[in-house]
Amino acid sequence: MRRSETRIVGPPEGTRWSLPLARTTRLGVATLGALVPDRPVPLFASLEVTRRCPGRCAYCAAPQRGKVEELPTQEWIAILDDLARSGCLAVSFTGGEPLVRDDLGALLDHGRRLGLRVFLNTSGFGLPEREAWIRLADRVTVSLDGVREVQDRLRGAGAFDRSMEVIETCRRHRVPVQCNAVISRTAISRLPEFLDLLGRIGLPVQFQPAYDELLRSADATNPEAPEAEALHQAAVQVRRARRLGLAVQNDPEDLDLWAGIRPDNVPRCLGGRWFVRVTHRGHLEVCGIRPDPSPPGIRARDGIRQGMARILDRPNPCRRCPSASRAAFNRLVSGAPGPLGRRAWAYLRKITRIP
Numbered sequence: 001m002r003r004s005e006t007r008i009v010g011p012p013e014g015t016r017w018s019l020p021l022a023r024t025t026r027l028g029v030a031t032l033g034a035l036v037p038d039r040p041v042p043l044f045a046s047l048e049v050t051r052r053c054p055g056r057c058a059y060c061a062a063p064q065r066g067k068v069e070e071l072p073t074q075e076w077i078a079i080l081d082d083l084a085r086s087g088c089l090a091v092s093f094t095g096g097e098p099l100v101r102d103d104l105g106a107l108l109d110h111g112r113r114l115g116l117r118v119f120l121n122t123s124g125f126g127l128p129e130r131e132a133w134i135r136l137a138d139r140v141t142v143s144l145d146g147v148r149e150v151q152d153r154l155r156g157a158g159a160f161d162r163s164m165e166v167i168e169t170c171r172r173h174r175v176p177v178q179c180n181a182v183i184s185r186t187a188i189s190r191l192p193e194f195l196d197l198l199g200r201i202g203l204p205v206q207f208q209p210a211y212d213e214l215l216r217s218a219d220a221t222n223p224e225a226p227e228a229e230a231l232h233q234a235a236v237q238v239r240r241a242r243r244l245g246l247a248v249q250n251d252p253e254d255l256d257l258w259a260g261i262r263p264d265n266v267p268r269c270l271g272g273r274w275f276v277r278v279t280h281r282g283h284l285e286v287c288g289i290r291p292d293p294s295p296p297g298i299r300a301r302d303g304i305r306q307g308m309a310r311i312l313d314r315p316n317p318c319r320r321c322p323s324a325s326r327a328a329f330n331r332l333v334s335g336a337p338g339p340l341g342r343r344a345w346a347y348l349r350k351i352t353r354i355p
Helices: 021-034 073-085 104-113 148-155 159-172 191-201 228-243 252-258 304-312 324-333 337-352
Strands: 044-048 090-094 117-122 139-143 177-183 205-209 275-278
Touching: 044 073, 073 104, 073 304, 090 104, 104 117, 139 159, 148 159, 159 177, 177 191, 191 228, 205 228, 205 324, 228 252, 252 324, 275 304
Parallel strands: 044 090, 044 275, 090 117, 117 139, 139 177, 177 205
Antiparallel strands: none
8 A cells, every 4th residue: 555645744742852961061162162263173074874875866876886895884983983082063874875884873873972963864775674773863864855756756666655664763763854855857846746745744854956966976967957947946935835834944045045046145165174074985075066175085094183174275166055954054153143043043942942
């Protein structure tokens, strides 16, 4: 029997939002350390623990590369240790599909024991066998680009049901869950239906415009990259849905950019200063998206902060970040009053339970 798109009715009560005292203290110490001029501090790190993925997404080249090398467990443990010593607050486990790693549960658990907030990005491969690992995450981001027909066309047959299973699993275990939705040519065609679905199931969403090149590809053109005018119209629809109450995680400033409003309101990139990416081979980068300014061959094993300092030594040519999550981070840590105020209010609501 095919799963209903309206089966999920909303987030559970009592979701785990409270921050332990140790994490709050860590936040204060790391923030003070990050304010020291010219001192790189990896407040956030994206960990690409694998390039392996059973999926066949239309805008990603990862499955086309065949077998690739990746770091063993102990090297990732050492990287997590170094990040914690260097002032890191949160890490995101990404791929590929992180759940294909047999040691992912151990890595998530180790990150938590170090006092890091651990986030997991997944498309749901490996469930329900690895359901227990979901419970170790502080937040799960599931890949969901549209209604059933759109999701299965872009990500392969069964992709919609897998994403729904991730959402159900998270809510059953009271793990905060949101979705990352790629705005592509195919997805735009049925965006209003998708916005309605997200509202009905009460799922927070961060939209990400499809990149011009295939993800995990050096230079292959992405056939799903939207035209500028289509992206403008999609942004207008998302802005309207946000005003009507949809939990859109994108900053309004970035939605304005996509809609062609205030094109000069672009934050500078702080990659290498306050965030970093670690590849499946253990190299440090800013983002892995062209034009990533990182010098080649910087190894995490030689020291996270030392490697970040080498990144900062090279001029950064980026003037507009194509990554929605990194753009949001740049706005927040650069002190933009809008993002700072919204997040301060959201944090106050969480710790005081203001509705």
